[in-house]
Amino acid sequence: MKVLAVDDNRTNLHILQVFLKKLGHDVILAENGEEAVRRFNAERPDLVLLDIMMPIMDGFEAARRMKASNSDRWTPIIFLSALNRDENLVEGLDAGADDYLTKPINFVVLEAKLRSMQRSLRLQQQSFDALRRLQAISDNVLDALVTIDEEGKIISVNPATERMFRWAPGELPGRNVNVLVPEPDHSRHDAYLARYREERIGHVLGSEREVEAMRQDGSVFPATLAVSEVLLDNQRLFIGLIRDISERRAAELKLRENAEQLRTYYEQTQSEQQLAMRLMEKQLHRRGLTDSRLHYKVIPAESFSGDIVAAATSPNGRFFSLLADATGHGLSAAISVLPVLALFYRMAKRDRSVREMVQELNQQLKEAMPVGRFVGATLICLDDSTRTGEIWVGGTPDALLVDQAGHVVRTFPSENLPLGILDAAPFAAEPVAFSWAPDSQLVLFSDGLVEATDQGGRQFGSTGLTDAMNGTSPRDRFERIEGALSAHLAESVAPDDISLMVIDCP
Template sequence: MNNHGGKMKILAVDDNRTNLHILQVFLNRLGHEVVLAENGVEAVERFAAEQPDLILLDIMMPIMDGFEAARRIKAMNQERWTPVIFLSALNREENLVEGLDAGADDYLAKPINFIVLEAKLRSMQRSLALQQTSGDALERIRAISNSVLDAIVTLDESGTVIAGNRASERIFGWSTTELVGCNIDLLLPEPQASEHDSFLQRHLGGDNALGANREVIAQRRDGQRFPATLGVTEATLDNQRILVGVIRDISQQKAAEQKLRENARLLQAYYDQTQNEQQLAAQLMEMQLHRAGLKDPRLHYMVIPAASFSGDIIAAARSNHRFYALLADATGHGLTAAISMLPVLTLFYRMAKLDFPVRDIIGELNQQLKESMPVGRFVAATLLCLDEERRHGEIWIGGTPEAFLFDRWGRCTRSFPSANLPLGILPSDEINCTPVELNWEPESQLILCSDGLLEATDATGRQFGSAGISAAAANIAPAQRFQQIESALARHLAGALAADDMSLMVIDCL
């Protein structure tokens, strides 16, 4: 290993500089030397230049992804084992299989559990130390035994040992003096020892019973059995047929293979556990998200998650002649963001059912999030209540993009800016819970969306923006307006994956 005192040189590869910085600080704290790369091409170049002991490799990167980088590094590194640990938010079975096929030795899902990472590093460090010890021993043997790596034992036709090299002494524990004159069955366990003479005679008779380059079980002087590979060649010396056996102790190789199998088993178990947990979480979220209010005929909506779970939620409910709607966007993506929404949904549906005013609902939501969310976590939200008999409503926006009121001809007659902080940042007595009032003409529509929709970029980097909504809504009948915006967004993305959770809500105001 390229290290002193048991520490390693580690190549960390991630296209996110924040992730790289966190990894660098963590690894430096453990005493390791860290080499950084921001994509697959840089990773291959840094590997060739720095020859690290271990690689922490992200999968999803620009220019060259982690799979291709791993394949190229493994192709460059035939003589020395350099462990590759994949770091990725992708946790589907096909990603795991592709990673192992690309040469990965281990896998760690994002967000990184640094306790697990430290344990994996220690495990790899022990394996590398074992590899280094083995390599150093082999170098000494080469120097002492004229570059001979394996045990070489020479037999006569009766199976009697006539010569052995120093490697045979090291491997079997018998000195050459003790071995010469003894039958080769001394180096074999039962039942192979009792059967060896018949195998030998069959081989000499032309049956090639012993074969070449095959795995066998050998036995040391102390009776310990170990796996080995055996290659047999035949020669004639002084008109006497002799057999030369080359024996290689593969105990460490087998132990390494077993370790890899164990790592793969643990990795599979970890993956299965994660899948089960995500399925349970998905069922819980499904029960919370899909309420009857979302089937209201005057509501049209879509939610496109950037990960397995969406940090955006849409909720709707009716109380007497009032219609309540909520569009919320939690910090982050995936399961963590989705879980943040559970108290929001519970409070919204309970208070909407009891016909609470917008001011009170905002205050309760904010206080609940302030008391339960960690620092740095918050929820941007748009909440509205429409009295359809009076054609009068209230809307409160905190952190989410502005909302729009379109008339029957698709003209934006009013916009409602985001004038408040997201929920969960300040105590409720320090925020403005007062909503903005609104009125509308028949066949109007309110349009709400998350910032992920406005910031969705096409292949040229151009954002969809509020201009994309206005262009899609213009001169379109209210009944077709939601589908027109949805189609315009799909054309804008042109099949590209969402970089952030995207949500859209169109509400008919009769």
């Protein structure tokens, strides 16, 4: 310890100094009360050994002044005096002394008293350390901490409270807590506390709720408040934890605005898609698709399909049919094939040849489609009177001619580029001529059919198609293919548009 030893007798003072240093303490010396008070304020000792009878200022007055100047911490004072009457002991304790030892000094007793005082000082230091740790934690909490008494008076706040509510340091303690509360609760807050004192029913204790808080300038902001109650030194206190949620509220508002915008956008998109679907259906579902010789199915990967099928009979009785597959899928692919439909039906009505139809379709798509967009197609023309036909395949899988038993008797390979890639001059538009036996059928399909994968990642493939056709009658063949594809996909969703067309050759 750092010990201040005070005695006007230099011999006594020297003896004390030797004794204290032998015990391992640091010693500060003073020869009168006035010097003792001065050295006490300058050195801040841990303990004082103080003589009573001294010149200039006696020990009683020196003790009183030391205690008055050291209110923030306890520094024990032990009087050392030849005065041993009871009234001297009482006067010394009243002056602020913590113990009393008569002269001549019993150094064994003094050593024991020093050890006792040192233990007490160690406990005091531990308390100070704990308090500093708690203070550091409180000062660095980002949320506001406000402690009030039962009357609503603010006892203490942390720095975050002063920053959050924009009060200067030290201005809030002593004020009514309603200075942090806007109307109408500002005027009612004292009544809330009075009712709680009477009923002891706290609706806000132990839970967090959202409230409105008020800064010193009167501006109001949203916050959360959690209140707990403690009993300290027989005094009931309330501790409020306040969190500014202005940023959270702003983020929530922004999210709601975004959600409303998304909802509006979604509704507009849905409305536009419904209109687009009605327009597409009007273009797709023409009278020619109801021909009894035709069996078809289109399965879109999304709401719209980039695969289309079309059929029409010319004024001269020739039957035209088209299966087309645009790049990609969805609405953009569906839009890409609309010009193909319009051109196909107009040219079929004029009984144009397959070659002319292919050339015109290619040129129109080349001029209208952006780079990287094209349309694979299979186009056929059947003349029932001669049992002959023409077929052109470009960019779609090979077309098949199957006999009555479902066996492939001829394959029409996909040897041409899709429509919309090359200009007219280098583009191959010559169809392939063919004839058929009774009860034959043409099978046309897009790559989405053969590439359809099941849950195990296996493709339906050309094998799946031929297996489904073999041994079937012309009447049941389409349903058999359709059933085999459904069984293959099971719960899986096809990654691409699927189109299938089976055409009876009379």
